[in-house]
Amino acid sequence: MRTNMHNMATTHPHLLRWFASPNPRMVLLKLLPLIALYGYFLIKPNFPFWSIPVYFGLGIITWSFFEYATHRWVYHIHFKNKKLKWLLEAFHLYHHHNLKDYRVLNAGFLLIYPIAISFWLVVFLFTGQAYTASLFGLGTLTYYFFYENVHYYIHYKKYDKGYMHMIQKYHLYHHYKKWNVNYGNTVTVWDRLLGTYDNGYKDLTLSANESKDFIRYKQSSKL
Ligand SMILES: [Zn+2]
Numbered sequence: 001m002r003t004n005m006h007n008m009a010t011t012h013p014h015l016l017r018w019f020a021s022p023n024p025r026m027v028l029l030k031l032l033p034l035i036a037l038y039g040y041f042l043i044k045p046n047f048p049f050w051s052i053p054v055y056f057g058l059g060i061i062t063w064s065f066f067e068y069a070t071h072r073w074v075y076h077i078h079f080k081n082k083k084l085k086w087l088l089e090a091f092h093l094y095h096h097h098n099l100k101d102y103r104v105l106n107a108g109f110l111l112i113y114p115i116a117i118s119f120w121l122v123v124f125l126f127t128g129q130a131y132t133a134s135l136f137g138l139g140t141l142t143y144y145f146f147y148e149n150v151h152y153y154i155h156y157k158k159y160d161k162g163y164m165h166m167i168q169k170y171h172l173y174h175h176y177k178k179w180n181v182n183y184g185n186t187v188t189v190w191d192r193l194l195g196t197y198d199n200g201y202k203d204l205t206l207s208a209n210e211s212k213d214f215i216r217y218k219q220s221s222k223l
């Protein structure tokens with residue numbers, strides 16, 4: 001573990017209750033008021049049926065790209081601004097150096113709500129309809145919750161087959177071998193489209209010991 005990191009997780013860990021969640025179940029609990037609010041906007045309008053898969057699907061696609069983009073262009077940047085650095089490095093970069101610290105794996109109120117509400121507002125401003133923004137919002141929240149589960153469990157237990165095995169190797173390759181490839185935490189498509197896909201992950205061998213630590217390779221010193 002690196003001890004010289006100066007960020008919220010190391011200097012003000014009590015704030016993590018607002019910015020992070022200890023597991024995906026707590027994330028779901030925090031999402032419930034938003035889900036209820038979006039549901040409320042869907043009660044009245046007699047919107048066309050086609051808009052359900054379209055806006056919900058757009059929300060899913062948008063979140064999967066947002067997940068990639070945040071990981072690549074926000075979480076891995078070493079910001080000069082001290083406050084920004086203190087805030088943002090508490091999450092992903094801290095996670096890179098402290099893989100067994102589950103406190104920072106999932107987001108909390110003060111990360112989820114500003115982002116979710118911004119998405120809702122953007123779609124509302126574009127379409128002028130609360131129901132489209134809410135369908136889109138439900139798509140983003142659904143995919144976001146899926147992402148939180150995937151990222152949590154690939155660091156929590158070892159998978160031997162199927163999608164979870166593939167995405168576990170894909171993500172752990174990012175952690176242990178090359179931090180500047182394979183940014184997707186749930187899908188590989190954005191890495192393939194944007195030139196950061198590395199299929200070397202297929203050769204990664206995972207090992208689980210008693211401490212649930214899958215380290216087979218030393219962490220990159222570039223971080
Ligand atoms: Zn991770």
Ligand SMILES: [Zn+2]
Pocket residue numbers: 071076092096174179
């Ligand atoms: Zn990363």
